C-alpha cells in the first residue's frame with residue numbers, strides 16, 4: 001500500500017536530510033506507528049505520502065501509484081484514497097460537524113442524496129450522534145478529533161494517515177481516539193500514525209518504525225515505544 005524506496009528528502013537551506021535513504025513497506029490493512037524525537041522526519045514522511053512535498057531522491061509509492069508521476073491536477077484523486085488527520089484537527093470553524101464531513105463529499109462531487117445518507121452514518125460510527133449540528137467551538141477536543149476522523153474516513157480511503165492525532169488530547173480521550181482508529185483499521189483501512197505518545201504505542205502493540213535524524217533505526221512487529 002505504501003513503499004518508500006531509498007527515499008531522501010533534503011529541504012532547501014538545510015544541511016542534513018530530513019529523511020535519509022529510507023526504505024519502508026506497509027502492506028494493505030497494516031497499522032503502523034512512526035515514532036522518533038522531534039525533528040526525526042515523521043511529518044516529512046507524511047507530507048511525501050500526500051504529495052504535499054516531493055522527495056529529493058528515491059521513489060514513493062502510495063496505493064500502487066508512484067507519487068512523483070501524479071500530475072498536479074490529479075493530486076486530489078490521490079488524496080481521495082488517502083485520508084488524513086492532524087494534531088490540530090483542522091476543521092472549518094464556520095461549519096457544523098455534519099457540514100465539515102459533508103464538505104469532504106461535496107468537493108469530490110457526491111450527490112446531495114448520497115451526502116444526506118452517508119454523513120449521519122459516519123458521524124454515528126465515530127460516536128457523535130446528537131452532536132451533528134454543533135460547531136467546532138461547541139465540541140470538546142476529543143469530539144473535534146472525532147469529526148476530523150469522520151471527515152477523513154467518509155470516503156472510505158485505502159489509507160488513513162494520522163500525524164500526532166492525540167497530541168492535543170488528554171490520556172483518556174487519546175485512548176478513545178485510538179479505539180476509533182483501531183476500529184477503522186479493522187475495516188481493512190491501512191493506518192499510519194506518527195506519534196510521540198509512548199503510552200499509546202505501548203498499549204496498542206502494533207508495528208513500530210522508529211526514525212532518528214531521518215533514518216529508520218528500528219522496524220518491529222508488535223513493538224513498544226522503547
Ligand SMILES: Nc1ncnc2c1ncn2[C@@H]1O[C@H](COP(=O)(O)OP(=O)(O)OP(=O)(O)O)[C@@H](O)[C@H]1O
Nearest residue numbers: 011012014018036037038039040041042043044045
Ligand atoms: N519546510 C521545511 N524547511 C526546512 N526544513 C524543514 C522543513 N520542514 C521540516 N524541516 C526539517 O526537517 C527535519 C524533520 O522535520 P519533521 O517535521 O519531519 O520532523 P518530525 O519528526 O515530524 O518532528 P515533530 O515531532 O517535532 O513534528 C527537521 O530537522 C526540520 O527542521
